Amino acid sequence: MSLAGRVYYGWVVVAACFLGSFVVFGLSYSFGVFFEPILAEFGRSRGVTSVAFGVQSLMLYLGAVGIGVLVDRYGTRRMLAAGAVVLVFGLLATSRAQSLLVLVFTYGIVTGLGMSVLFVVSYATVPRWFDRRQGLAGGLASAGLGMGMVVVAPAADALIVRVGWRSALSILAAGAVALLAVAIVAVRDEPAPAQVPAREFDRGVRASERPPLRDQLAAVRAIAGSPAFLAQFVGWLLIYTTLYVVLSHLVVHAVDLGLSRTVGASAVALIGGASVVGRVAIGHAADRIGRVSTFAACSAVMGGAAIALPALDTAAALFAFAGVYGLAYGGNGALLAPLTADLFGRENINAVFGLVSVSLGLSGLVSPYLAGAGHDAIGTYSPAFVAAGVLALVGAGAIVAAGRFST
Numbered sequence: 001m002s003l004a005g006r007v008y009y010g011w012v013v014v015a016a017c018f019l020g021s022f023v024v025f026g027l028s029y030s031f032g033v034f035f036e037p038i039l040a041e042f043g044r045s046r047g048v049t050s051v052a053f054g055v056q057s058l059m060l061y062l063g064a065v066g067i068g069v070l071v072d073r074y075g076t077r078r079m080l081a082a083g084a085v086v087l088v089f090g091l092l093a094t095s096r097a098q099s100l101l102v103l104v105f106t107y108g109i110v111t112g113l114g115m116s117v118l119f120v121v122s123y124a125t126v127p128r129w130f131d132r133r134q135g136l137a138g139g140l141a142s143a144g145l146g147m148g149m150v151v152v153a154p155a156a157d158a159l160i161v162r163v164g165w166r167s168a169l170s171i172l173a174a175g176a177v178a179l180l181a182v183a184i185v186a187v188r189d190e191p192a193p194a195q196v197p198a199r200e201f202d203r204g205v206r207a208s209e210r211p212p213l214r215d216q217l218a219a220v221r222a223i224a225g226s227p228a229f230l231a232q233f234v235g236w237l238l239i240y241t242t243l244y245v246v247l248s249h250l251v252v253h254a255v256d257l258g259l260s261r262t263v264g265a266s267a268v269a270l271i272g273g274a275s276v277v278g279r280v281a282i283g284h285a286a287d288r289i290g291r292v293s294t295f296a297a298c299s300a301v302m303g304g305a306a307i308a309l310p311a312l313d314t315a316a317a318l319f320a321f322a323g324v325y326g327l328a329y330g331g332n333g334a335l336l337a338p339l340t341a342d343l344f345g346r347e348n349i350n351a352v353f354g355l356v357s358v359s360l361g362l363s364g365l366v367s368p369y370l371a372g373a374g375h376d377a378i379g380t381y382s383p384a385f386v387a388a389g390v391l392a393l394v395g396a397g398a399i400v401a402a403g404r405f406s407t
Helices: 010-028 031-042 051-074 076-094 100-124 134-186 213-224 227-256 261-289 291-311 315-334 336-344 349-356 358-378 382-406
Strands: none
Touching: 010 051, 010 076, 010 100, 010 134, 031 051, 031 100, 031 134, 031 227, 031 261, 051 076, 051 100, 051 227, 051 349, 051 358, 076 100, 076 134, 100 134, 100 336, 100 349, 134 261, 134 291, 134 315, 134 336, 213 349, 227 261, 227 291, 227 315, 227 336, 227 349, 227 358, 227 382, 261 291, 261 315, 291 315, 291 336, 291 382, 315 336, 336 349, 336 382, 349 358, 358 382
């Protein structure tokens, strides 16, 4: 039903998903700001400390496999509420962790699992409400990620200075509760056929059926065995290596260059701000020029920027990198769920999206650790940045192949 008889309710769902992605990735991608004080408190190496972020990334995306099936079967609102409870509990427990091992469990596993629910709902719900404007709607919803980085990373940095990293986490948890309460009230599963504006779906829309679990799993397994799915999985695995290396280590890389932690945190925030522009503008353009080719092009730019990063040693150059990388990442991120829907359809979209998202978790688990371990061994992040960029270029080619396999 339209809102007040004028506005398609799908845009309200987009707003709810915006809040979900704001919370998830504003918190997750602010890890780089917490990295230095956690290093100082527990006295472990960069590689070992990076495991906390890696485990969280793995849980965020690995958990999406089973969570996607649950969302398809039990609905977005109930699952979003459950995810919010787990997320906040994990953050509060992390703020009281007395060892790095406990922190890895509370921040990595518990918080990551709560984030996983919010991630699936925030990204995979929008394609059920849009077709013709799916890139624009997906870009607006996922722009919460970029705004979360713009707001949360600098806010966390300021809070750490004033009250310490533990109290900062508790304050961020309280903010998450407020935002997620609004999202839970606003979100809906999918529109009824009569609710959809003319021309949004060229072939019309019908309410999804909920087949027996065995049939649903069989359909998802058939997709998972296809060449297009394998190419998409490998592409995401390689492309997002750049993201996790950059976001987990850019702040301490700036400190290594003789710049301040605030410069590094500002660069992370700028990536988020530029990604907001990229998500809306590039996501909208992709509806016209093709979502597969746009995704691949943005991924290639991400790779090229990462390769150039070792040569940039001033604050201005670091900010220029953040702007270019953020725009490309935004265009890429806007199309995660739309690309999946284009390749495999909307039936079981949460389950399929969750399954392919495991690739992001594997990349997030391994790449921050390897970058940190490489720095521990040779004292520089340059090889890690270049290697991640090259892998992203290969990944862009895999996405092109996925589009060809699906036709």
